Amino acid sequence: MKLIKLHFLLAFVLPLMAMAQVKKSISIHNNSALDRKESVTAIKWAAVLSSFPQIDTANFVVINANTKKQVPYQLEHHGNRSIQNLLVQIDIKAKSSLRLLIQKGKPEAFASKTYARYVPERLDDFAWENDKIAFRAYGKALEKTEGDAYGYDVWVKRTNKLVLNDRYKRNEYHIDHGDGLDYYHVGYTLGAGNMAPYIKDTIRYSANYHQWKILDNGPLRSTFQLVYDTWNAGGIKVKAVKTISLDAGSQLNKIENSYTFDQNEPMPVVVGIIRREKQGIISLNEQQGIMGYWEPAFDKEGTTGLGTILTTPAKTMWVSKEQLLAKTTVTNKEPIIYYSGACWDKAGKITTAKQWMDYLNHFNEELKNPLIISVK
Known part of the structure; x- marks a missing residue:
């Protein structure tokens, strides 16, 4: 009976642990007295890879940690074969911070701007x-x-x-x-x-x-x-x-x-x-x-x-x-x-x-x- 319970517990916990392992956090700090609206912000792709080396570029989403909604993004190449930056469009108030999460998932279809x-x-x-x-x-x-x-x-x-x-x-x-x-x-x-x-x-x-x-x-x-x-x-x-x-x-x-x-x-x-x-x-x-x-x-x-x-x-x-x-x-x-x-x-x-x-x-x-x- 205990063995069955252990298997049940592992079946529930291990997927959660796996999800936690593929979820990474990006902190964006606005130390100025300026509100930023519709700001396209570049995050070095090398920094993303160093924290999330197993990322699948065709199967990930960026989530606003507060709203839980997906954030529009772009993989910027700047004419190179390799990715240079992860671009996100955000609003962020003066003297505040914003936390974004990167995790596996299917990105929504955002209109090109x-x-x-x-x-x-x-x-x-x-x-x-x-x-x-x-x-x-x-x-x-x-x-x-x-x-x-x-x-x-x-x-x-x-x-x-x-x-x-x-x-x-x-x-x-x-x-x-x-x-x-x-x-x-x-x-x-x-x-x-x-x-x-x-x-x-x-x-x-x-x-x-x-x-x-x-x-x-x-x-x-x-x-x-x-x-x-x-x-x-x-x-x-x-x-x-x-x-x-x-x-x-x-x-x-x-x-x-x-x-x-x-x-x-x-x-x-x-x-x-x-x-x-x-x-x-x-x-x-x-x-x-x-x-x-x-x-x-x-x-x-x-x-x-x-x-x-x-x-x-x-x-x-x-x-x-x-x-x-x-x-x-x-x-x-x-x-x-x-x-x-x-x-x-x-x-x-x-x-x-x-x-x-x-x-x-x-x-x-x-x-x-x-x-x-x-x-x-």
Whole structure:
């Protein structure tokens, strides 16, 4: 009789012990005075493996320990064969902690919130979006045509759904079909936050990108590279590789540029935002490296807000006839990182210049106060 009871007890306890062995904990600490909302957070995959070496990448879930609900995640490769990071999207209050659990299980089907693609059917566009905003860069086929432009373009949205493919399929992205449109004019400027060498007090534009590569494509982060062939930048031969990431829930891209050029000293560069003829609201914060612009309302289409945040010292910021400009320097073959993006008042989230400038300041403070992560 005792033997039967022992077998019964083992049959009940051993599965629980096995479950406990495959459940690991991630602690995320927000020591800042900032609430984080819809924050895409990277957890080093090496740290996950060190605590959970037997993890099955096709059969695990991430659980919020408080709500007991699954958390959306992405395995980020960043162009490598091996996994680099586990990305999770979380909300976490100021001065608080969040505990996540990793365990075996079937992940729920979460809607993808980011997307990027090469668009050969539209003269080599490269377009990307998240659940807030969309952008595009211009490719080789558009060079020396009437519609050519140097900077980044903005496609405004008022839906959390992905819309790029539908807009290109309709071929009417300048008309608002209820989810937004493309009414942003770029022309021969840096548009919505592109960067270019600034040699002898002149912006030295490259040609359009000629090569592209997608490193990751959702559901929480899309990352890709655009390669710009060597050009003459005021007597300096320059080549550029631009790596752009857009996270779910963010109005701003992370842009990492790597310049190769034939001189030893640092090269001056500028980030620019095209300026409209009518009066808008401009904020130039050289100390924090933040440049913000709330455009004048554009007829019935509404108002677009633009912004950039430097992570290197801003030498100066100024407003020319055509653009808002922020100057910094780059070193040969050393990546420079900055952030650039946009919002639209008709999306209903950021509807005033103050709200937009507050968003940029909040984003900058988040960069300065990263979350602290530990895996056990």
